[in-house]
Amino acid sequence: MRETVLRAEGLRKWFGRTQVVEDLSLEVKRGEIVGLLGPNGSGKTTSLRMMLGLIPPDAGRVTLLGQPPQRARDRTGYLPEERGLYKDERALDVLVYVGRLRGMSRTEARRRALEWMARLELEDHTRSKVEKLSHGMQQRLQFIASVLHDPELLILDEPFQGLDPIHTLLLLQILGELRDQGAAIVLSTHQLDLAEQLCDRVAMLFQGRVVVEGTLEEIRQKFAGRVVRVIAESLPPDLPGVQEIRSFGREKKLILEEQADPDSILRALLERGARVDLWERHALSLYEVFYLVASRA
């Protein structure tokens, strides 16, 4: 049985009169990647900050590696959504400074920083000032700052933001390797296709609440049969049991209501005299699940 690295129970947070996070519970084990997904303002960043102990929850409890988050700082890595490094300092110097703050010796921090810079194709920029680096390079540098000290838990807020496709793939590969080495990873992202490739489990947040949680398979299973691909002539807009019709040229996708039976809908369609060339139950992508969840919520 794998060790639980992060355990959040019943987290709640209010900012003034607004409840930002409502009863969030999450468990992340060693060697697991968990995606925290949700639209803007759904409470992802606040949840991550509470998990790290950056802001205290109004209710609930977090433990990292069996300890309060404040005591596990040197064993966790964090990539904040609001990127920031000292812009007027040299890239390598900033990394060494952050590494030393995480408890590494200067020599070790420097050695690891150089290794990671080479891995992320920044070896030619060790002496460049941060402000001279491109947005994507700064993003990679910031990622190095979060993994430099070999954390057991890695929390990444929008890690793919600003990366080109090549470096996105590189980061996907690195995160997979870190997982294989036993790191527990929690990430939030809008790029659901990447989350689909990477995450073992996901939790979808909507307006501060977890609305869906589980492995990708569990989620797909849960929403199986909710979308049907159709190619048909004169598709009536008011079919019973159909929540929405999305058009992709000749092909349409019918999003069905929660308890609707696709066979009954097909029968109703044929009874109305429609000519149906294709009727196929569709395996949902995370985007479609997300859309369904958001529209239901």
Added chain:
Amino acid sequence: MSWAKTFLIASHEFFTRIKSPVFYILILNPFVGYMLIGLLFGLMFAGASENLELPVGLMDHSGLLSMLPSKEKGDENFLIYSSMEEAQAALRDRRVRALVEIPPDYLESGQIIIWVYGSSSWPTTVLVFNQTESFLRKTIVQNRLDSRTARRVIEPIDGLRIIIADQVGELGDLDLQGGIFGRARAQVQQIVRFLIQTGARYIILVSLFLSNISISITYSYQDISRDRANRMGELMLSTVSATEWFAGKILGVVLIMLTQTLIQMTLVLAIWGVISWQLLGDLTLLSPREVGLVLVYYVLSMLFYVSASMLAIVVHPKVTPVLLGILQLLNLINAAVVVAPSSRIAIFMSFFPLTAPGTMLVRVLLKAAPWRDVVISLGVLGVCSMLAILAGSAVASRVLIPGMPAFSISRPRQRR
């Protein structure tokens, strides 16, 4: 709390600052200021020298001059009058540029009265005063009059002890006949001598310390703003505790300011030492006890002001400029303590947390701080500094983490 992390943050702040040219500009800043003040004095004296070719009227009620042989009474810089009406008429008609009145009780009181006209009265008075002093020494002391008269003459104005007895001969050689430049040089020498002997180095050090404390408040603001502008808050606070971060920042500013002050003090004392050696033949610096006490106080003052200003910065960004302005003002009004360092107001300010550091620094420098006051104010400062650090740490995350409300009151209400 990890002190290793705190010192790491402090050393990072220190070395970042020390690599910046601004650090060196600020070191030289007070010296440029003193030079400008010196230049201003020079210009004022130059303005007062417009009618330098006119003699000074002299009206003696004391009978001092009548003791001299008649041949010694002559001096082209002075016109001696026999009646006050005649002398005042000469001043009104601008035949003399000032009138020196030696009262009947001059030998007892040491006071003379200088009558002047015009907007440049203060520099004229200083010039006339010095010329009178030299005239009296030259004409009376060098004529070897009795010791009581001679002693009075070398201290002509009550409260301004400018020269000491064994320097009479040297001062008697001041070249008052050498034209404007010769006279100006003589004036400058006298003023510097006056400053050295009246302990003006303390005033210079007070102004240096207080201005450096003001600079430290600015440094604190820049440090926090740098982390905020670079969005380092989240990364830092996920790495170290708010207390470690806050204490590290404070320690960094204190270290850099101490370094800056140490360099400046060395320069001040070196320049001062050279001048005093040149003019007086000895070094008039601070005693080791004074240096030690001032250093202890300065470190604590800096610690308190930097903590208080960091607290002011992280409380709420919108009110930061107002709070820092108040702190700067409270720091600078401590300079007023120079006037009466043992007064009740000064004692009250010594125990009021926001003025205690600066006030006590001034009082210690002026040797007007009894041990009781030192101990009480140190206690107040220590407690207040700790409270400021704890309060600052508690609210730091609200300002440093983007998107966080500066003040939020959590209420258990549902979102919708």
